Amino acid sequence: MGSDSWGSKIAPVLHLEEVAEGAVTILPKRMSVRGFDRYFSSRTLDNNRRNIWFAEFWEDNFHCKLSRHALKKGSHVKKCTNRERIGQDSAYEQEGKVQFVIDAVYAMGHALHAMHRDLCPGRVGLCPRMDPVDGTQLLKYIRSVNFSGIAGNPVTFNENGDAPGRYDIYQYQLRNGSAEYKVIGSWTDHLHLRIERMQWPGSGQQLPRSICSLPCQPGERKKTVKGMPCCWHCEPCTGYQYQVDRYTCKTCPYDMRPTENRTGCRPIPIIKLEWDSPWAVLPLFLAVVGIAATLFVVVTFVRYNDTPIVKASGRELSYVLLAGIFLCYATTFLMIAEPDLGTCSLRRIFLGLGMSISYAALLTKTNRIYRIFEQGKRSVSAPRFISPASQLAITFSLISLQLLGICVWFVVDPSHSVVDFQDQRTLDPRFARGVLKCDISDLSLICLLGYSMLLMVTCTVYAIKTRGVPETFNEAKPIGFTMYTTCIVWLAFIPIFFGTSQSADKLYIQTTTLTVSVSLSASVSLGMLYMPKVYIILFHPEQNVPKRKRSLKAVVTAATMSNKFTQKGNLRPNGEAKSELCENLEAPVLATKQTYVTYTNHAI
Template sequence: MVDILWYEYRLLGSANTPVVFNENGDAPGRYDIFQYQITNRSTTEYRVIGTWTNKLYLNVDSMRWRRGDSSLPSSVCSVPCRTGERKKVVKGVPCCWHCERCEGYHYQASEFTCELCPYEMRPDANRTGCVPIPIVKLEWHSPWAVIPVFVSMLGIVATSFVVVTFVRYNDTPIVRASGREMSYVLLTGIFLCYAITFLMIAAPDVGVCSFRRIFLGLGMCFSYAALLTKTNRIHRIFERGKKSVTAPRFISPASQLAITFSLISVQLLGVFVWFAVDPPHTVVDYGEQRTQDPASARGVLKCDISDLSLICSLGYSILLMVTCTVYAIKTRGVPETFNEAKPIGFTMYTTCIVWLAFIPIFFGTSQSAERMYIQTTTLTVSLSLSASVSLGLLYMPKVYVILLHPEQNVPKRKRSFKLPPCQASLARREATAPTER
């Protein structure tokens, strides 16, 4: 009887807990589970959050995780990837992966791959597909367009005012002495230089692109062909006066017009060849504003005119401008009787400065995301400035005298007697009867 009672005592154990053994005769372990926690007083300590006695007992409410959250974290190797992310499988652990976002112009093509969108498209907001890149063009309300348009409108108004004044006082000495026929040709070129601004800003289509090709260099060609013919005429007159008393050939108004339009025809011939080789059309340039951030990427609608084609279109006019400047330098010492020589010289010097400033600005911004806006503004403002220089230096002084000092609008004969016979005769023609030239 005593032995049986002792056996039962030993089964309860010293802590009055049941004593059991496994199949190997070993007693199971008993453990307290601690968690290292930060208390409200910002101190740290180990706290019991559960026990193990043959199975796990946890007090979940006593557990603390990072950031003080008491909710249980997911016990998984990898969480599902979000939309727009691909799974990059961990080598050797096929059930685990890292999530990588599809960057740049890539979109999520499948669970494990990202693919590049077509060139004219960009990823959508979720990066699960591609959408077309928005197409933009230079708008009339853009600051890049407002300034050139404003300058151009002022120039057109001023040019129209000069033309009306010259037509109204067409038979007065100042208008006659300036060479009426060549003056109207030059004023036409000035008007076209201002008007091209509206074509450069207008929405590109086949018609607009065609007119751009025609008129882009035509205004400058009209202007500098007329000025070149004038300066060449003055140069030939004084060179002939050093050798002979006879007047040089081709100095009459009809001859001057023929020479001027011959020079202009070369520009038109080049444009027609350009039309035949490469018909005008529009193109959407997706590379010009293809930024690192696809959300700001834009396609630029424009005429298919390359920088080389633009230079070729303006190149002939620039050649005329440079040649005219050379003749302006050669005729800088002519007598004041030939009152157009010096204003033409100042006009050409200033114009050369304008276009020398244009070249680095135009080509220096070829890599800019705002390339189209900067180059269009630079080109149109340069054309308007060169036209304004010609209008201001060659015509505004004449208009000032015609309207405000009509007493000075009389023939000038002084100093002609100091010239050699040929030059004196031609000077008298300049001052009194320019229509006979």
């Protein structure tokens, strides 16, 4: 766009025609004043001395100098001869503002005439009221004039002293190698524009878009350009930001994310481990199969409760161990169920309790075997606390420590569910999720399972110490194999569980890993300690009967004992003190020095 100082002049676009193509300029609407060209072209240095600027115009128009002293040595500028003529020795075109200068002079004259008529009525010349002339009053009269100008247009002024705007609108166009300013419209109180006469670079008729900045899209804020308040850059709201107004982006609350067009916020979807999730299939399968197998073992043991195999396994602790195994499997359902106050409370109680019950029973068994053999090396008297009642008391004492810790935990930090929006707060808010879970941190989980791990390690130590026990001696070796395998399972669990703490699928991986590890531990105990017995009970019942040889073996072994031991034995009715390793012992008789004392019908 060009102002009226550009208008339709050639000089501004000289040698820049291609760049200026399509430029739109304005020029005040004007008409050539008749007689002015004849008058002005007759002006010379001699007849126009009253105009003090005419000499300067003369030098500039004819490219000469009036004074010889102004000529520089070696310069090609000539001396003016005063014989030059305007329009003959130079190009001439009437200045477009001549019309307005003439109208301005007439406006002054009309204003003075009206002022003299009002202030000096009937007087010729100035009266005292106009001597001197008051400029403020004269300005009021100038603004009030209304006459027909030299070009025939009415000359008036508005309340601000401005004349009505009348403009011609031009466009600089190139056609067939020639350039011209073409009138495409005008302005007289309102716009008259002839779009069909406009032409753009490449001779196109399609209007180009000529704006400083494009409007910003939804979700974008305006960033103004320094020094150009009407121009801006569009910056998208990023991350979890949304557009508050045209110039501001703001971060959504922690539990929300921006909408698709980032003009507001919406709640972040909340997820949890579903029952039909692929991550839950394996844990649930192991749990269902494990519970069914456990119930099958319990039913079998109850039905054959008085048979030698069941008695020899230590019925009381066997049922306690089976209860712990059942709870280990059942924990899977609590871990997958929707977290709420009740579910989270049950998780705290049973997640570590099932393993504590299992390992407490196994620890009591291995400790009993170890004490019996250690006591037998030093004395023929039986060790203390090896009766079933004592074993149950020891087992429940160990379990009570776990329950006590859980109670303290409930008092210090009551159980509740939370929605964690940090675990899956991705860089792209479209994939952000809130995780519904129980308020159990990794540290709390370590403390919860720590006691069970301690029982497991202690039981493993005793299993190692009793590895030299004869193969037919009750459950020492199966317990040992069980503990070794369990340790391997939990050693594999630790890096998988804690190594995925930064994963986006942390909820699924850790829950699946934990439940599978607990179920595998229970399956190892169930498979190694009970399945061989169930197999013998159901498929080889001939091995599950008392042996008559046992009485003869006891007599022969008793005969090798010292008299002192025999006397002590005679004090017990029915020969209650017998030298037998267990009720199902079938190996050759041990040497006299390796005889151990137990109570009849009390399985080791």
